[in-house]
Amino acid sequence: MLALQIAATGMLAQEYRTEIVANNLANMNTTGYQRRRTEFNDLIYGNLERPASASSSPGETVPGSVHSGLGVKMASAYRITEQGSLRATSNTFDLAIQGAGYFQIQLPNGETAYTRDGTFQLNGGGQLVNHDGFTVQPGITIPPNVEDITVNQTGEILVKVAGDEAPVNVGLLQIAVFPNEGGLNAVGDNLFLPTQASGGAIAVNPGLGGGTILQGFVETSNVNPIEEIAALVRAQRAYDMNSKVMATADKMSAMAKKN
Numbered sequence: 268m269l270a271l272q273i274a275a276t277g278m279l280a281q282e283y284r285t286e287i288v289a290n291n292l293a294n295m296n297t298t299g300y301q302r303r304r305t306e307f308n309d310l311i312y313g314n315l316e317r318p319a320s321a322s323s324s325p326g327e328t329v330p331g332s333v334h335s336g337l338g339v340k341m342a343s344a345y346r347i348t349e350q351g352s353l354r355a356t357s358n359t360f361d362l363a364i365q366g367a368g369y370f371q372i373q374l375p376n377g378e379t380a381y382t383r384d385g386t387f388q389l390n391g392g393g394q395l396v397n398h399d400g401f402t403v404q405p406g407i408t409i410p411p412n413v414e415d416i417t418v419n420q421t422g423e424i425l426v427k428v429a430g431d432e433a434p435v436n437v438g439l440l441q442i443a444v445f446p447n448e449g450g451l452n453a454v455g456d457n458l459f460l461p462t463q464a465s466g467g468a469i470a471v472n473p474g475l476g477g478g479t480i481l482q483g484f485v486e487t488s489n490v491n492p493i494e495e496i497a498a499l500v501r502a503q504r505a506y507d508m509n510s511k512v513m514a515t516a517d518k519m520s521a522m523a524k525k526n
Contacts, residue, residue: 270516276338277509280307283341284502291490292499299457299487301346302495310337348448359416360387360395360445363486366478368442371404371470372397372458378487379404381443381468384457396438399456407438418482423471443468444477466525472479476513 284305295346318463362385364370369381380401387403390396393411395403395414407424409416417434423440425434445451450464461468471477 268356268516268520271520273336273338274509274513275523276310276340278506278513280490280501280507281509283344283357284327285499285506286493288495288499288502291495292492294319295488295492295495297457297485297488298352298386299350299363300490301351302488303381305344306342307339308342312499315436320380330438332371346449346451346453347489349405349489351487354487355484355486358386360389362387362418362440362483363481364442364473364478365481367448368408368444368471368473368477369448369468370397371443373404373406374376374458375401379468380454380458380459380460381451382457382459403440405438405441407440409437420479420481420490422480427464438482439472440451440523441470442473442477442480443470445469478512489509 287305291302294302328498350366353365362370364383364385369383370385372380372382382397385399386398387395387407388398388510393409395402395407395409409424409426410428412429413426414429415434417425418440419425422439423436424438424440426437427434445461445468446466447464450462450466451459452462452465455461471478473480495507
């Protein structure tokens with residue numbers, strides 16, 4: 268009886284769906300987190316050949332094969348890349364991208380990772396780094412004894428040094444855009460690495476081919492808790508129904524063996 272196997276694939280699919288929803292809810296307060304959504308495919312169909320039967324019309328027959336499905340499988344769990352809300356923090360080094368693009372982070376192994384999390388700070392050498400101490404690219408160093416630091420929408424970092432009236436430009440914070448940002452590979456710590464599906468990173472100046480920079484803001488996650496709870500309820504109901512199918516099929520199989 269294939270009903271047992273088909274119901275099992277349905278239960279497994281709903282387990283995957285529940286795991287994705289749980290991860291979304293766990294990260295609803297994670298800066299720059301982009302929620303995931305599951306998609307499912309039906310499994311290959313089996314064609315059970317049976318003899319054709321005669322039709323009521325002379326000389327015609329009715330096809331006798333049965334085209335039967337074999338269940339479901341998870342096709343993908345892809346990211347929804349819509350922007351989250353922007354939350355004001357009044358922190359000088361909190362930056363948010365309004366629009367497309369990712370901040371560039373240099374990893375200890377020399378690779379460049381990408382993130383929407385703009386909660387930055389300065390290290391002991393005055394370099395702009397993320398919360399793990401990884402350098403924000405291109406490397407920007409803030410000189411000591413500055414009275415004010417401004418990051419404008421085009422990514423220019425302007426500092427006012429004590430004794431100088433005019434602000435000094437100490438660097439330009441570029442962002443990276445991708446042909447298909449949904450293809451980026453999440454590696455944890457709010458970081459992504461490019462893949463063949465995402466295409467290579469294209470470094471652009473903010474406002475020219477990408478979003479703009481907002482100082483004193485961070486991007487919240489794009490998780491909608493109400494939608495996620497509704498998805499969780501739907502997954503639970505689907506799981507329950509598949510478990511009932513499995514229990515019914517098991518009883519039917521036991522009755523057939525007795526007879």
